[in-house]
Amino acid sequence: MENLMNLADLFTPRARELVPPLWGPSAASEGTPTISLAYGLADPLVLPREELVETTAQILATDVDAVLNYAPVAAELVTLVAERLRREGVAAHEQQVIITYGSSQILGLLPQILVNPGDTILVEAPTFMGAVGLFVRAGAQLVGVPVDANGLDVDALETVLRDLRARGVRPKFIYTIPNFQNPTGTTLSLARRQRIVALAAEYGVIVVEDDAYSDLRFHGEPLPPMAALDQEGWVLRVGTFSKILAPGLRVGWAHGPKALIDRLRMVKVEGSSSPFISHLVARFSAEGRLDTHITSLRRHYAAKCATMITALHRELPELPFVPPDGGFFIWLRLPEGVSGRELEPVALQQGVEVLHGNRCYADGSGAEYVRLAFSYVPETQIAGAIQRLGNSIRAVMR
Amino acid sequence: MENLMNLADLFTPRARELVPPLWGPSAASEGTPTISLAYGLADPLVLPREELVETTAQILATDVDAVLNYAPVAAELVTLVAERLRREGVAAHEQQVIITYGSSQILGLLPQILVNPGDTILVEAPTFMGAVGLFVRAGAQLVGVPVDANGLDVDALETVLRDLRARGVRPKFIYTIPNFQNPTGTTLSLARRQRIVALAAEYGVIVVEDDAYSDLRFHGEPLPPMAALDQEGWVLRVGTFSKILAPGLRVGWAHGPKALIDRLRMVKVEGSSSPFISHLVARFSAEGRLDTHITSLRRHYAAKCATMITALHRELPELPFVPPDGGFFIWLRLPEGVSGRELEPVALQQGVEVLHGNRCYADGSGAEYVRLAFSYVPETQIAGAIQRLGNSIRAVMR
Numbered sequence: 001m002e003n004l005m006n007l008a009d010l011f012t013p014r015a016r017e018l019v020p021p022l023w024g025p026s027a028a029s030e031g032t033p034t035i036s037l038a039y040g041l042a043d044p045l046v047l048p049r050e051e052l053v054e055t056t057a058q059i060l061a062t063d064v065d066a067v068l069n070y071a072p073v074a075a076e077l078v079t080l081v082a083e084r085l086r087r088e089g090v091a092a093h094e095q096q097v098i099i100t101y102g103s104s105q106i107l108g109l110l111p112q113i114l115v116n117p118g119d120t121i122l123v124e125a126p127t128f129m130g131a132v133g134l135f136v137r138a139g140a141q142l143v144g145v146p147v148d149a150n151g152l153d154v155d156a157l158e159t160v161l162r163d164l165r166a167r168g169v170r171p172k173f174i175y176t177i178p179n180f181q182n183p184t185g186t187t188l189s190l191a192r193r194q195r196i197v198a199l200a201a202e203y204g205v206i207v208v209e210d211d212a213y214s215d216l217r218f219h220g221e222p223l224p225p226m227a228a229l230d231q232e233g234w235v236l237r238v239g240t241f242s243k244i245l246a247p248g249l250r251v252g253w254a255h256g257p258k259a260l261i262d263r264l265r266m267v268k269v270e271g272s273s274s275p276f277i278s279h280l281v282a283r284f285s286a287e288g289r290l291d292t293h294i295t296s297l298r299r300h301y302a303a304k305c306a307t308m309i310t311a312l313h314r315e316l317p318e319l320p321f322v323p324p325d326g327g328f329f330i331w332l333r334l335p336e337g338v339s340g341r342e343l344e345p346v347a348l349q350q351g352v353e354v355l356h357g358n359r360c361y362a363d364g365s366g367a368e369y370v371r372l373a374f375s376y377v378p379e380t381q382i383a384g385a386i387q388r389l390g391n392s393i394r395a396v397m398r
Numbered sequence: 399m400e401n402l403m404n405l406a407d408l409f410t411p412r413a414r415e416l417v418p419p420l421w422g423p424s425a426a427s428e429g430t431p432t433i434s435l436a437y438g439l440a441d442p443l444v445l446p447r448e449e450l451v452e453t454t455a456q457i458l459a460t461d462v463d464a465v466l467n468y469a470p471v472a473a474e475l476v477t478l479v480a481e482r483l484r485r486e487g488v489a490a491h492e493q494q495v496i497i498t499y500g501s502s503q504i505l506g507l508l509p510q511i512l513v514n515p516g517d518t519i520l521v522e523a524p525t526f527m528g529a530v531g532l533f534v535r536a537g538a539q540l541v542g543v544p545v546d547a548n549g550l551d552v553d554a555l556e557t558v559l560r561d562l563r564a565r566g567v568r569p570k571f572i573y574t575i576p577n578f579q580n581p582t583g584t585t586l587s588l589a590r591r592q593r594i595v596a597l598a599a600e601y602g603v604i605v606v607e608d609d610a611y612s613d614l615r616f617h618g619e620p621l622p623p624m625a626a627l628d629q630e631g632w633v634l635r636v637g638t639f640s641k642i643l644a645p646g647l648r649v650g651w652a653h654g655p656k657a658l659i660d661r662l663r664m665v666k667v668e669g670s671s672s673p674f675i676s677h678l679v680a681r682f683s684a685e686g687r688l689d690t691h692i693t694s695l696r697r698h699y700a701a702k703c704a705t706m707i708t709a710l711h712r713e714l715p716e717l718p719f720v721p722p723d724g725g726f727f728i729w730l731r732l733p734e735g736v737s738g739r740e741l742e743p744v745a746l747q748q749g750v751e752v753l754h755g756n757r758c759y760a761d762g763s764g765a766e767y768v769r770l771a772f773s774y775v776p777e778t779q780i781a782g783a784i785q786r787l788g789n790s791i792r793a794v795m796r
Binding site: 006007008009010011012013014015018039040041042044047049050052053056057060061064065066067068069070071100101102104105107108109112113114115116134137170172173204206233234242246247248249250257259260263266267269270271273274275276277 | 404405406407408409410411412413416437438439440442445447448450451454455458459462463464465466467468469498499500502503505506507510511512513514532535568570571602604631632640644645646647648655657658661664665667668669671672673674675
């Protein structure tokens with residue numbers, strides 16, 4: 001029998017208050033006949049299985065100590081990340097790169113450096129709920145700043161920053177997803193990027209630029225990341241190999257001010273990330289293979305996105321959405337009087353799973369939206385899924 | 399230019415005080431002609447390269463979503479750990495198992511649950527310095543309890559517990575390595591295991607049983623882990639696949655009281671460990687393959703240990719040590735007047751790298767010892783390495 005009462009006396013006050021995550025990692029659906037549009041999973045068709053087997057053979061044929069023994073993270077991976085950043089115009093330094101177990105590890109560790117309970121963090125409204133969960137668990141006060149068709153509303157941001165300053169509050173950071181945002185699919189305009197960087201310097205606030213989707217641009221020219229516009233060291237750029245290689249490898253990274261990266265390394269208590277996995281990702285990516293792979297991913301996801309847009313225009317022509325230029329998601333506004341929360345179970349009964357908009361707002365608003373992921377669903381099932389969604393919406397309206 | 403002054407103002411008080419690790423992860427030696435006996439690395443000869451390539455092919459041929467997409471840690475690995483625990487006599491429950499990025503992640507996260515700055519932790523003297531570094535960084539006060547030929551001195555432990563209680567101090571946990579201890583190679587006797595479990599219950603102190611080496615027993619019968627003797631839920635059993643499979647995969651685990659495991663999951667901010675790696679380890683281990691592999695590892699490391707013992711008896715017959723029944727290390731007492739710190743650079747000049755004993759004590763004592771790892775050095779080089787060590791010791795004595 002566990003002596004729980006007594007054991008629990010040993011917990012720190014913070015450990016006593018710990019609660020399970022609001023929002024766990026997305027799980028693959030359980031093999032029901034339901035078509036899932038709910039989660040931003042990768043398409044299993046484009047997960048590079050054979051290539052990863054070959055790459056495993058390659059890395060294990062060479063320096064086994066570096067790959068399988070106690071060893072630092074692969075220097076080749078750090079260099080790869082730095083080179084990719086320099087291609088985007090970021091003055092990147094290898095010493096300012098940290099490789100982590102997924103980018104969510106960075107979002108989880110960051111509050112350990114920056115957040116005392118009650119400290120303020122600015123988030124987009126709506127935003128990625130995995131991040132919100134981590135920030136809330138750290139005791140942060142979240143302030144939402146609206147997003148429109150051009151991304152984070154910078155006028156609203158400035159107003160929030162000014163109001164907070166008037167009340168003596170200096171927020172710790174602004175959490176933003178600039179490209180093909182989760183969940184809205186919108187992209188932050190260049191002018192807004194410039195303005196955010198200027199506001200960050202003026203108000204002394206870090207910008208956490210979480211850019212999971214930027215490589216998955218379907219059309220148009222890429223915009224410079226805020227890390228490239230930043231002259232004063234306020235931007236922490238966060239990236240991942242989850243969308244461009246495979247989520248299940250759990251490899252993310254951050255680049256930013258040295259003082260911040262150094263401290264991220266210190267709170268990453270398990271030490272540097274897996275030698276095996278980091279060599280695997282570095283070798284997979286070498287000699288242009290990652291770029292080639294990304295090019296095919298872009299075409300693949302662009303086609304699925306186009307198929308979903310066509311289906312939505314045909315099935316639900318009256319419902320507005322911003323067609324995304326990349327990424328995994330479409331953010332659909334529901335008809336007047338239909339709430340996402342109401343729709344979700346009806347749609348499930350019809351055989352399609354969607355994510356209701358409330359789950360993307362820290363304050364529980366967003367009832368008038370659903371998020372549709374076109375990333376995971378087989379392309380041949382998209383039209384059918386949207387038809388089921390249309391039936392569900394009409395059923396709720398009746 | 400980075401605006402460091404201003405950025406650093408955003409750090410929490412704790413983040414401001416963070417210091418780099420006292421003791422980083424061991425790195426493979428840099429290809430000098432030096433023979434290294436300094437680090438507990440795995441022998442690259444027994445790292446199962448081909449088998450891991452085959453296993454990678456197998457896991458990627460089946461359920462790609464479970465292995466490469468967003469997914470939970472492999473349930474098969476959790477089951478494997480629980481079954482191995484039950485074989486040792488532990489009443490293990492799958493829900494009370496956490497899989498982590500190496501067992502050091504557990505040692506790093508544990509203080510986040512248990513340690514307020516100034517809290518007391520009991521450690522063996524000497525012990526594994528990686529753990530000490532993590533505990534010190536969390537602000538713990540460490541109290542060392544001596545180790546003799548039968549492991550942790552339980553009389554000394556009881557005296558320490560009694561003295562602390564008299565001063566109103568309840569330590570948070572006792573950190574112990576019961577089998578083939580790092581660095582002494584000694585094994586805790588059964589009677590002492592029983593007494594530690596009883597003391598833990600009496601004093602309300604958690605036992606962190608870090609048992610990295612137990613599978614690498616060269617001879618004699620295994621002793622039950624303290625987790626199997628514990629009837630009241632005070633033991634957290636910590637294990638790793640680093641010594642029995644490959645350190646570079648970074649897979650560790652813990653089993654213990656549910657309240658503690660649940661909280662470990664919550665402070666593991668990146669969520670559950672890599673689907674890919676956990677499936678790789680589970681599949682590698684299936685159908686008795688891990689047991690077969692361990693049997694060959696035992697023979698391999700036993701032979702290297704015997705070779706080192708023979709060489710020590712021949713080269714340095716007057717120096718005492720406890721011949722280990724397993725594991726990676728021999729803890730050698732130096733002649734009167736020779737300190738490990740003095741010896742280390744002389745030995746390096748002679749072409750052999752050892753770890754001086756001071757580095758295994760939280761309080762900097764241990765000058766009269768060196769730790770010799772027989773795990774990494776090629777067997778054919780052991781006699782030569784010990785000869786160089788003998789020459790170095792005699793050089794220091796002169």
